Amino acid sequence: MKIDTHENFIIVKENINNFEDFITSLNPKSNVKLSGKNIIIDLLEFDEFSLEKLSLFSELATIFRKYNNSFVIVNNQINLNEIPDDILVVPSLQEAEDIVEMETIERELGM
16 A cells, blocks of 8 residues: 555555455554545556445445545546445545545534
8 A cells, every 4th residue: 555645635545456455454443544634545547446346445434534534535437426425436636635625624614
């Protein structure tokens, strides 16, 4: 896993082909580098991304939201109309960064 730290968020990129291990490594309960952070998961280069694999992120998305942090997945291979409401997926890194910034402002304003 490659971690790129920014001021308000962390971009995590999968660099192994074992998808289940990658998801396990993202759990903030066991990965202190991600605990309390806004997370962007960069899956733009992941060739075999599907709705089935996306559903594996549902529990993680819930954990990050529970602790008032953003959790955004970046992938442009999935039809955005088929994505469940509990997971946020966008087609570009810039859009993910914009969403994290908007959510941060909303939290600061108490919205």
